[in-house]
Amino acid sequence: MENKYNLxxxxxxxxxxxxxxxxxxxxHYHAQPLEDNLFEWHFSVRGPPDSDFDGGVYHGRIVLPPExxxxxxxxxxxxxxxxxxVGKKICLSISGHHPETWQPSWSIRTALIAIxxxxxxxxxxxxxxxxxxxxxxxxLAKKSQDFCCESCGCSMRTALLALTPNSDPSPEDxxxxxxxxxxxxxxxxxxxxxxxxxxxxxxxxxxxxEGDSSTSAxxxxxxxxQAELAEESPAPxxxxxxxxxxxxxxxxxxxxxxxxxxxNQQGQRDGRExxxxxPFIAPPHQPQDDSHAGSAxxxxxxxxxxxxxxxxxxxxxxxxxxxxxL
Amino acid sequence: MRSCRRRKQIxxxxxxxxxxxxxxxxxxxxxxxxxxxxxIAQQDRIQQEIANSNPLVSDRxxxxxxxxxxxxxxxxxxxxxxxxxxxxxxxxxxxxDGNCFYRAFGFAHLESLLxxxxxxxxxxxxxxxxxxxxxxxxxxxxTIEDFHNTFMDLIELCEKQPSxxxxxxxxxxxxxxxxxxxxxxxxxxxxxxxxxxxxxxFIEGGRSVKEFCQQEVEPMSKESDHIHIIALAQALxxxxxxxxxxxxxxxxxxxxxxPEGGDPxxxxxxxxxxxxxxxx
Numbered sequence: 001m002e003n004k005y006n007l008x009x010x011x012x013x014x015x016x017x018x019x020x021x022x023x024x025x026x027x028h029y030h031a032q033p034l035e036d037n038l039f040e041w042h043f044s045v046r047g048p049p050d051s052d053f054d055g056g057v058y059h060g061r062i063v064l065p066p067e068x069x070x071x072x073x074x075x076x077x078x079x080x081x082x083x084x085x086v087g088k089k090i091c092l093s094i095s096g097h098h099p100e101t102w103q104p105s106w107s108i109r110t111a112l113i114a115i116x117x118x119x120x121x122x123x124x125x126x127x128x129x130x131x132x133x134x135x136x137x138x139x140l141a142k143k144s145q146d147f148c149c150e151s152c153g154c155s156m157r158t159a160l161l162a163l164t165p166n167s168d169p170s171p172e173d174x175x176x177x178x179x180x181x182x183x184x185x186x187x188x189x190x191x192x193x194x195x196x197x198x199x200x201x202x203x204x205x206x207x208x209x210e211g212d213s214s215t216s217a218x219x220x221x222x223x224x225x226q227a228e229l230a231e232e233s234p235a236p237x238x239x240x241x242x243x244x245x246x247x248x249x250x251x252x253x254x255x256x257x258x259x260x261x262x263x264n265q266q267g268q269r270d271g272r273e274x275x276x277x278x279p280f281i282a283p284p285h286q287p288q289d290d291s292h293a294g295s296a297x298x299x300x301x302x303x304x305x306x307x308x309x310x311x312x313x314x315x316x317x318x319x320x321x322x323x324x325x326l
Numbered sequence: 327m328r329s330c331r332r333r334k335q336i337x338x339x340x341x342x343x344x345x346x347x348x349x350x351x352x353x354x355x356x357x358x359x360x361x362x363x364x365x366i367a368q369q370d371r372i373q374q375e376i377a378n379s380n381p382l383v384s385d386r387x388x389x390x391x392x393x394x395x396x397x398x399x400x401x402x403x404x405x406x407x408x409x410x411x412x413x414x415x416x417x418x419x420x421x422x423d424g425n426c427f428y429r430a431f432g433f434a435h436l437e438s439l440l441x442x443x444x445x446x447x448x449x450x451x452x453x454x455x456x457x458x459x460x461x462x463x464x465x466x467x468x469t470i471e472d473f474h475n476t477f478m479d480l481i482e483l484c485e486k487q488p489s490x491x492x493x494x495x496x497x498x499x500x501x502x503x504x505x506x507x508x509x510x511x512x513x514x515x516x517x518x519x520x521x522x523x524x525x526x527x528f529i530e531g532g533r534s535v536k537e538f539c540q541q542e543v544e545p546m547s548k549e550s551d552h553i554h555i556i557a558l559a560q561a562l563x564x565x566x567x568x569x570x571x572x573x574x575x576x577x578x579x580x581x582x583x584x585p586e587g588g589d590p591x592x593x594x595x596x597x598x599x600x601x602x603x604x605x606x
Binding site for chain 1: 465466468469470472473501504505508512540541544545546
């Protein structure tokens, strides 16, 4: 690969360094460039242990712009996970409501840890986000281990180092996690939120019981990027047990119904979470919904105006012709 | 296009136009991806326009160019420019891209060190050590070292006593220039965080120093204020004088030295939202 790229290019220099830095899988993440393209990487991340993604290992692509690290990478998940749409760009970049927050001193590792940190946060209907039920997410987490990436030949069972009971995050990890909290994720994709992979999830009989969701937040708590928050806020387990309002496994719900239910549950937790989160990573989703409504109205008005103009035009043209013939 | 703020106004106006235009095709189906991408593309185009008409750092020009930037009947500015003329003869402009303070500072300081090798060596030692300070503060070494290396390369270039043109062309090479800006931003952020006990009192909006740095200092294109200037001046132990020229009455420009009581080597002209370099 060394010969193929201009080593003087700042992006190439930096990516080579990052590739070396991330060469060996850790317990929680791994990423490497594709063999034939330094600007496309594949990554695997472990679902946060004290969440519905526990036991899941998720795979995805990272696309680096030529201006990297001055411009942020784009991230695309390939494993169905119930939190991010598959095959859609999640970019750490701008949105109409959030200023550009990418910092050139961040790295691919920062982005990976940010993804892990964002998995347990709510999608709340943001574009590219999914709000599957805990059951579905747990089923997908289980299934995710079977995923094998065709293009990089990576199997999720072996992609990461096995978790050890006393895994101790290094100080670097700690710092990166702190950074990850600052990123405001902005998912970038089409509006269609109809989850294409939900069919599989629904038909999958959920073998997990309600009790499983409140598994220990104990020793593994550190690996979750919000661990710092957890220390300040009341016990993290408080947020963990899903209210029994979750849909019963036997009755399949439409994605809309499920979302509505999810929102209800989340509403109750909102206050607490918002308080414990830094102000600028407060979920960016509400304003987006507003703007959708706003632009929809604008479009309707403009369409009507256009129709009126065209109609008038035609009318005038006809009238003119009529006059002329007389 | 005199200032960053003005750039923002143009920006907003153009985006409003663009949004109106682009909303027509959306009738087919509200497509937010297209919407966002249109905004991004539009921002890029505006950046490109600014870039085409303003070099990152311009040649040195006679201060008289300022007079022509304002209408003759604009007495507030014309009087102030006259006042400026008493002290300064030349101006060097920087591109209004939100990074102008750092670029102006970086260039002006290195330029002033071209014929002062004693000061240059002192500055080199401070700059060389600065990376370690950042790493000790928790910045990731391998992500900041490229920026540091580029900065040190430029200082080493100055040691060879290059022509002014050579330094100028380095500062107009976007890759080099932006990396220097990133490093100066990191130094500013590092200093603010090291002295957070002091700077905490000057930060608005209930943010911590760290949050402020991550929102207002480290990302590119974020404009600089007093607090940034004080931090960078102290981090590098360089004294900066800023002449403030705005719509305020009085007919004279006010200046401020950072840090107070210093003996400034660098003179910057501030007009709302933008910094240029001044020469006596």
